[in-house]
Amino acid sequence: MTIDIQGISKRFGTYAALQDINLRVGAGELVALLGPSGSGKTTLLRIIAGLETADSGTVLFEGEETLNRHPRDRRVGFVFQHYALFRHMTVFNNVAFGLQVRPRGQRPPKAEIAERVHRLLKLVQLDWLADRYPNQLSGGQRQRVALARALAIEPRVLLLDEPFGALDAKVRKELRRWLRHLHEEMGITSVFVTHDQEEALELADRVVVMSQGRIEQVGTPGTVYRTPSTGFVYEFLGDVNRVECRVESGQVLLEAGGTPLGGAADHAGPAILYVRPHDIELLPPDERLGAATVRLVHEVGPVTRAEVEYAGTLFEVVLPEGGRVPAQGELVRLSIRRGMLFPRERDPGEPPRPFLPFRSGGPTPAVNLGPHTAGMG
Amino acid sequence: MTGTAEPAAAFLVPAGTAGTARVLAARGRWVLGAWDGLSQAVEGAAAGLAGAGAVRIEAQGIEALDTVGAIELARLARRLEALGPVEIAGLDPVRQGLLDAARKAECAPPIGRPVERPIIAVVERAGRAAYAMLDETLDLLAFVGMVAITLGRTALRPARLRGSAIIHHMEKTGLDALPIVGLLSFLIGVVLAYQGADQLRRFGAQLFVVNLVGISILREIGVLMTSIIVAGRSGSAFTAQIGTMQVNQEVDAMRTLGLDPVEILVLPRMIALVLALPLLSFYAAAMGLLGGAAASYAVLDVTLAQFLRQLQTAVPVGTMLVGLAKAPVFAAVIALVGCYEGLKVSGSADSVGRLTTKSVVVSIFLVIVLDALFSILFASFGL
Numbered sequence: 089m090t091i092d093i094q095g096i097s098k099r100f101g102t103y104a105a106l107q108d109i110n111l112r113v114g115a116g117e118l119v120a121l122l123g124p125s126g127s128g129k130t131t132l133l134r135i136i137a138g139l140e141t142a143d144s145g146t147v148l149f150e151g152e153e154t155l156n157r158h159p160r161d162r163r164v165g166f167v168f169q170h171y172a173l174f175r176h177m178t179v180f181n182n183v184a185f186g187l188q189v190r191p192r193g194q195r196p197p198k199a200e201i202a203e204r205v206h207r208l209l210k211l212v213q214l215d216w217l218a219d220r221y222p223n224q225l226s227g228g229q230r231q232r233v234a235l236a237r238a239l240a241i242e243p244r245v246l247l248l249d250e251p252f253g254a255l256d257a258k259v260r261k262e263l264r265r266w267l268r269h270l271h272e273e274m275g276i277t278s279v280f281v282t283h284d285q286e287e288a289l290e291l292a293d294r295v296v297v298m299s300q301g302r303i304e305q306v307g308t309p310g311t312v313y314r315t316p317s318t319g320f321v322y323e324f325l326g327d328v329n330r331v332e333c334r335v336e337s338g339q340v341l342l343e344a345g346g347t348p349l350g351g352a353a354d355h356a357g358p359a360i361l362y363v364r365p366h367d368i369e370l371l372p373p374d375e376r377l378g379a380a381t382v383r384l385v386h387e388v389g390p391v392t393r394a395e396v397e398y399a400g401t402l403f404e405v406v407l408p409e410g411g412r413v414p415a416q417g418e419l420v421r422l423s424i425r426r427g428m429l430f431p432r433e434r435d436p437g438e439p440p441r442p443f444l445p446f447r448s449g450g451p452t453p454a455v456n457l458g459p460h461t462a463g464m465g
Numbered sequence: 466m467t468g469t470a471e472p473a474a475a476f477l478v479p480a481g482t483a484g485t486a487r488v489l490a491a492r493g494r495w496v497l498g499a500w501d502g503l504s505q506a507v508e509g510a511a512a513g514l515a516g517a518g519a520v521r522i523e524a525q526g527i528e529a530l531d532t533v534g535a536i537e538l539a540r541l542a543r544r545l546e547a548l549g550p551v552e553i554a555g556l557d558p559v560r561q562g563l564l565d566a567a568r569k570a571e572c573a574p575p576i577g578r579p580v581e582r583p584i585i586a587v588v589e590r591a592g593r594a595a596y597a598m599l600d601e602t603l604d605l606l607a608f609v610g611m612v613a614i615t616l617g618r619t620a621l622r623p624a625r626l627r628g629s630a631i632i633h634h635m636e637k638t639g640l641d642a643l644p645i646v647g648l649l650s651f652l653i654g655v656v657l658a659y660q661g662a663d664q665l666r667r668f669g670a671q672l673f674v675v676n677l678v679g680i681s682i683l684r685e686i687g688v689l690m691t692s693i694i695v696a697g698r699s700g701s702a703f704t705a706q707i708g709t710m711q712v713n714q715e716v717d718a719m720r721t722l723g724l725d726p727v728e729i730l731v732l733p734r735m736i737a738l739v740l741a742l743p744l745l746s747f748y749a750a751a752m753g754l755l756g757g758a759a760a761s762y763a764v765l766d767v768t769l770a771q772f773l774r775q776l777q778t779a780v781p782v783g784t785m786l787v788g789l790a791k792a793p794v795f796a797a798v799i800a801l802v803g804c805y806e807g808l809k810v811s812g813s814a815d816s817v818g819r820l821t822t823k824s825v826v827v828s829i830f831l832v833i834v835l836d837a838l839f840s841i842l843f844a845s846f847g848l
Contacts, residue, residue, distance in 0.1 A: 139717050160723025172714035186722035189729065192624055234718075241722055344529075400529050 089150055089244040089277045090115050091136065096145035098131055105131045107301045109145070116275040118268075120282055120292035124324070128301040129281045130249055136279065137164050137247050149244065162245075165238030165276075169250040171230040173222040179233050180205055180218040186241045208236040211270070228259040235267075239274075248280035252287065264291055285325050289313060297321050317439070319430045322362040329368070329403050331361040333429075340429065340443060347378060347399035351444035352429050361443060363427040365393065365406040370414060371421040379419040387413075398422045476506035477541075479513075486519035486552070492526035495534025503537045511544040518549040525555035535560075535567035542568070608805045612735065615727045630733035631740075638699040639741030643748065646694055650749040653686060654678060654756025662764045671765045675775040678757035683785045687750035689836055692795040695742060696828040700803035703734055704824040707807025708817035716808070726808065735800040742796035743789050750788065787848055791839050795832050802828040 091113040098106040106128045113119050121129040134140040136147055138154065147154050154162055173182050181188075183205045187196060196204070209215040212232040222230055231251060238246060251267070252260040268291055271278055282288050288295050289309040297304040297312060297320075305317045316322040323330060332343040335356050340349045349361065373379045380398035387393075392407040394414065403422060407413060414420055427443035476499075480490040489510060495503060514520060522541070527534070538553070545551045556564060619625050661677040707730055710716050716726050754776070761767040767775075806824035810816050 134717075137721055139720055158723065162723075164721055166718065166721035168714045168718060170714060172718040174715055174718075175713070186724070189627070189722075189724055191622070237718075238721070247721075 090148075091245060091277060091279070092146075092148040092151070093132070093136070094146050094148065096132065096135060096142045096147065098128075098135065098140070098142050104301050106135075106142070109301075109303060111296060111303065111306065113277060113279060115277055118271050118278045118280070118291065118293045120280055120288035120295045121298060122282055122285060122288040122295050122324070123298035123304075124283055126300070127298040129283075129298050132298075133247050133249055133279060133281050136245070137166050138162055139166075163241060163243050165241065165243030165246045167231070167234050167238050167246070167248040167251050169253045171222070171227075171234045171254075173230055173234055173237070175222055178219050178221055179209070179214065179225070182222065182233060183208055183237045183240050186237065205236075205240065208239055209233075211239075212236045226259075227255050228263055231255065231263065235270075243276060246276045246278040248278065250281050250283070252284075253282070260287075267291065289325070297324060299324070316362075316428070319360060319362065322428065322430075327365050327404060327406075329361075329363045329365065331363065331401060331403075332358075333361050334358045335429065342399050342401055344401065345399045349443075350424055350427070350446055352441055353444065355429065355431055355441050358432040359429045359441075360432065361427050361429050363403070363424050363443075365404045366408075367424065367426040368396075368403055368405045369423040369425055370394070370396065370405060370407065371423050373419045374421045380422040382414045382416055382418045382420060385413060385416055396420065396422055476503055477510040480523065483521055484519075486521045486550075487514060489514075489520060489522045490526055491522055491524045491538070492528075494529040495527050495537065496529050496531045497533040500533050500537070503534065507537050507541045507544070510541060514545060514548065516548065519551070520545045520549065521552045521554060523555050524553055524560070527556075527560070530560050530563060532563065532567065535563045536570075538564055539567040605802070605805055608808075609801055612727055612731055612801060612804075615725065615732060616735075619728060619732060625728065626736070627729075627733060630729075631737045634734050634737030635741045637702070638695060638738050639745055642695060642698055642745060645698070646691055646745055646749050647752045649694060650682075650687060650690055650752040651756035651759075653690060654682060654753035654758075655760040657681060657686070657753075658757040658760035659764060662761065666765075672767065672771075672775055673779075674761055674765065675757070675767070675772055676779040678761075679754065679776045679780040680784055682753040682757065683750050683780060684788045685836070687753050688746040688788050688792050688795065689832070690753075691742065691746045691749040692792070692799065692832045693829055695738070695745065695796070696799045696803075696832060697825055699738065700799040700828045701821045701825045703800060703803030704807040704810075704821045705817060707804055708810035708820055709814075711808060711810040712812070712814055712817060730808075731800075731804040734804060735797060738796040738800040739793045742799075743792040746789055746792040747785075750785065783848065787843055791836065794835060794839075798831050798835065799828045802831065 091111075093109055093111040093113075096106055096109040097104070109128075109132060121132060123129045131140060135142050138157075149162065174185060177185065184201050187201045187204070195201075206215060206218070209218055212235055214229060214232055214236070217225060217229065217233075222233065225233065231254075235251075252263055255263065264287060280291070289312075292309060294306060295309055295312050296306050299320050305312050305321045307315075312321060313325050316325060319330075322328050331349070333340050333349065334343055335341070335352045337356075338351055338353065340352050340359075340361060341347065342349060343358065352359075370380075370382075378399065380396045380403075382394055383397050383402070384395040385392065390409060392409075392413055394405045394407060396403045396405050405422075423446065424443065425445050427445075429441040429443050431438070431441070476491065476493050476495070478490045478492060480488040482488060493499070522538075524538070530538075542551050542553060553564065658674055658678050661674045662671060665671055665673050665677070707716070710730070716730070719726050719729060758767075758769050758772040761772055762769065803824050806820040806827070810820055
């Protein structure tokens, strides 16, 4: 079951919630819509489900127009962030409801409904809770009941709106893994919305990063993490240092102060350098390159992070495991091993430039550093 | 981070004179983190240079300058300008730009006093309210149409209607309302008879109190009181129930299961109330008459037998039917308004409360307006 989203736009008053969204979800794929709140991801999901109507554009299921079809014929399973279970019904009836109220011709016989509901409750490992009411269940259990209810109508498409958003971190992780298994088992085309990048990267076959009603990038988790196509994606996926700088005659200089950081090919002018904290190395100080000061060191579980001030700019650094941990106030040398340069003014679609680090270890930089250090060398 | 520990004195240091001007050297990191020290330094320098005349600030020594630093520098310049010419030297173009921006921003923008035109404001408010009411009315009418279509479709396949839901709502809106409706109607009957007897006794027409109580209760007050109580009891409950489901996204969940919320939520409630309200009104009228009879006996010594005989002669059956004929219409209005407001709930729980209040007000308003229209209609038919 493929989903084709073509040119969907939606406005709420003067606010453009979605602007010309085009996306294709392949059969059996698990796709994550990832973005901050207000990026339009939930609106898009609700339009796919038929809970909201688009101002323009169409949604095709298996090449078939759906926008003016009754939700019943769409056969879409929807899981809500806050479960949305029917509170006055038992777990069994919640799951069975979608089948029980079908018109007589399409309604399976009672015994078959009961059998199917119990099979689904077994699948979500909650068969023993069939007679309970939703308010007697924990959050994780409720969400699994909601999933069973969504699956009861034998959906062709499963849509999940921040399914783990209201759960605590541990349950969330467990349920995430479980959902991944379930998806592999059932193979239903699924789209889920999340603002948690870790969740999206771990769970999805493909990630759609959204911002302000537009799609920023679509790709596998590895692609979007390793080669973000916009600064927004860089910042949204994982921690990153955003450094204002400018490129002059092949070298990258800090915007404030003009300290050289490294080299860059084929660009000149103001740019923004993105560096992941684990792509920065702290080395023994080197007087010719200017020293950086360790301002703050804190350990979070296995990870040690440091804030290092270099030429008036703060860099967040993740220290390698097992390495020496510098003391606060210690002088070090900052070495940027990898990064990406986004020219300040660029055409949409123009690719970012790679950042060329100074040759590691050696005191001689990979590119000529120009007058600033040449005199000292 | 840095700077916070730096003493205030380190930021501005007197550096002798240049010609007639006193020279101040600015140093250190003029940034947000150092604001405490900066503002002290500025105050101190301004106080120390009182009566100095021309001042020159040498700013080469500033290591870092952010917006806060620039604002402080601008503040210092303004303080000293009151005393004599001030020159700030040694800023690179970027920092100079920042300082210029800070100096420009320092003067407060003129705030226009809003022009008060109370009469125009009143007219504007009335106009907006009228338009809002028009929108609301059209919306409600659209909803009525939608329910009518669903009702028509369901009438063709009555098996789709869920009998258990209708019975459940009849119990909630009808049976459970018996005590309060009964008591209030009884008391109204007592009050009517008592007040009527007081007036009629002056003309020696005590027995006509039966006519008064009979006609007013059977024709108007019985059904009107019941409708108002039910609007407050059940109309608000409909809004609250459906509204809570809406907040909880249960209504959305129904849609995704392919169910029509109007069919599942609205129809059973409306049908239940349309069936229950006439019964409730009949019961209310009976209780009202009983109250009237009790008061008549107490005040006028009219026995129950006399009361009933007089009632038979004074009030034709048609009067009661005219009264009860209104009940299903009122019931439909109360249920429709209650469900409409409930489905209009969006987002947060506080809109449930607001719309519940509104649903009661609107349905009582509509019931009384309709009652007046019915009076005109029946009068023109000569009933």
